[in-house]
Amino acid sequence: MIGMEDIYEKVMELAKRRGFVWPSSECYGSVAGLIDYGPLGAGMKRRIENIWRDFYVIREGFFEIECPTIGPEPVFIASGHVGGFSDKMCRCPECGEYLRADHIVEGCLEGSAALMQKEDLEEALRDFPCPACGETLGAPTVFDFNLMFETAIGPGSQRKGYLRPETAQGIFTDFGRLLRFYRDKLPFGAVQIGKSYRNEISPRQGMIRLREFSQAEAEIFVHPEKKQHPSFSRYASYTLPLLGSSQQESGEPPLEVTMADAVASGLVANEYVAYYLALTHDLLVSIGITPEKLRFRQHLPDERAHYAIDCWDAEVHSDRFGWVETVGIADRTDYDLRAHARHSGESFTVFIQFTEPRRVKQVRISPKMGIMGPKFRGKAKAILEMLKTASPGPDGVEIILDGETILITPDLYDVCEEEVEVRGEEVMPHVIEPSYGIDRMIYGVLEHTYAEEMVEGEVRKVLRLPTAVAPVQVSVLPLMNRDGLEGAAREIYLTLLTHRIFAIYDDSGAIGRRYRRQDEIGTPFAVTIDYDTLEDGTVTIRDRDSMEQVRCPADHLVATLSALISGSITFESLQT
Template identity: 50%
Template structure:
């Protein structure tokens, strides 16, 4: 008589289901294999070699980026639930008797928005607390966990996720994986899907190394010089999806104000950092623009050249893909060697010398130079471009 709590329908038969993809290796299909559901195990089985490479020092962090495969019952919600996905994981090995981080003092004052498992079960809210307080009061298991929560917050903020849309939710005991003693999920609030998990920071204890040692017979212990003894390392695992944070970034960056649409991407995340346009294709402007474009590409910028259509349409195309700055070569460029730089979000324009353009753009993209500090754009006489649209010629 038990019914589905969501739709009220009858429940189907209970069956076993393996979320790992099974396959066979070689001719005859006799060797069974499984596609990896995570990148972590490749790190664990190579721990002894990695520990030697790190000269036997702890804590030791090993990072791997790659693809994972999970046989999802119902892939859905855009890139939220996929059978093949991209991930970046770090396994941080440490002595359980010394769960400190050597750089924790640099982050201990940073505030975190934490929603504990007990607060969820009691219907309570998330709390704002510093990383130092969270570690000292036992809200998180140790300094290492608090440190990587802060690094996760900083990373998501740097790529463009608003702080007010980010929280860390502790998984309840019923939600945690079998290997985890404590797991915090970084979640981003989206308009379409609500709160979305984009990363998980798990305390895997010594589960993985101990199991590999038990079933392989290999010695995966680490000798701690200060204590003159061998230990089985414990592990903190920050695990990041690639697809979900990218979706969240695009949703939070998309702006439509009625007059125009653009992606408000940070300069470091934009697929094109700077677009170079000639004001018109005649009078040597196109040739000069191509010269500047080639110079910027040679200096390492993700630069694009466009001379198709009106200057307004070119600006619109650049805005739609999130290009933060557009450089326009106009008639004044041929006279005094300066160009117009247009800022995406405000559409304001400033001038800069071609000779200093790479340094100026680098400063603008990194945030070390304020756009408003550049020289004001000066207006000029009216003219018509090659498509007959009214424009302004910069004098």
């Protein structure tokens, strides 16, 4: 390779020029963090999403759902995004700098300032110097900056809504429906591919940090005590570079271990997490990420959400941006379901039958309603409810109702001990969440597959995209645009299209120039129609990566290309 010192510039220049990625609304001045996928980029993105579906929908059996990108406020109150997805900020009255209010206070104070109220923060900030200009802050106004885009649903006194900051919540809110769809059994999973939105303060890394981005997320609902993946054997001996939190703390390199060993040694929390680490490696490599530029880093205890048992990022190395978090894989326990259960009042549990019904002795309070009704009148019903779960003492039961303590004496109820048959229990599943940043995957693939090489004194730019990811699969090129070559080429082109091979036809300019054009957009194969085609009915197939050619009878072309595209044969095998 030559002159690869500024690969980001080169990749983005090509991506813009050739129609992969464009700045959005360019004619009115583009907006940071918003991009368009052009004709080739949109095709490539769709192919990558479909490969993701091959892994998660077809192979894992997790059906895909599609939820709105707008949600009503309670969803995001429950998810914690309304409260937790915002930062408390203030502005220096002297220099105008925006500051994290809690960070300033935290630097000089014991304990955590993140939970302080605005008013307390304002008071605490009074005497602090501005970290930017050094002037005393005085009493700045502390305000929340929430990273969610806000909107209003409907006219008039609208319901407040937000653009979703992740696709996951739709799967959680559909939990009850999904559970019934999967016929009340664990484990099951559902996935969603779609747009999410975050009003980033300063998105400045091209397509790495976007305000509107595509995510592919799976939510896998598992029994909290059964975290053995039913297909674990598929990846048990798969080896990955794992950078655990202890390796990071001691500055050691990643460990190359099998998934079975990783789980056995406790490096990875359970088989589910390990399985999706391996699957993610498998998937990323198959779309064109270089294995040497891919690692899995465990969250350090202080960066991991408090409720998560284990959390790993798949990080893709970029020459420009360093290690970029591209996929997150977490065991989120029952945090999300519990939150939605609390806020919505629905149960979010699965009834799991015991293998054998259990006989359980239970004490039941049977109120004497004939006495209690007249005695407590309007409160009787509420007291009755509370009695059901109370455990009676020798003097009776104390019940607190609306702040008033009421003693229910033993003469008001009977206690009967009985043995009941319990056939199962309500279980709140744990959630394993693999979450993929599609746009970051696309950038990683572009950067890793971009190559330059010297060919006869000229720089050849080539995207070595895997066939499954290339937006165009085959180009059809008549060697000359005359002597009947163009007619024969058109015929072959149409034949490929009817067999659903996505080909483009190009007869413009010298043949070498046309090969270069296809190299730049990653088209893996070129079919050239030359004078031998008119003689003996053969064409050549050119391989993008080796620039080698083989002759192939036109009659076999569809079958040969289909096999090459699907990967069932290699180009090298045709050369012998």
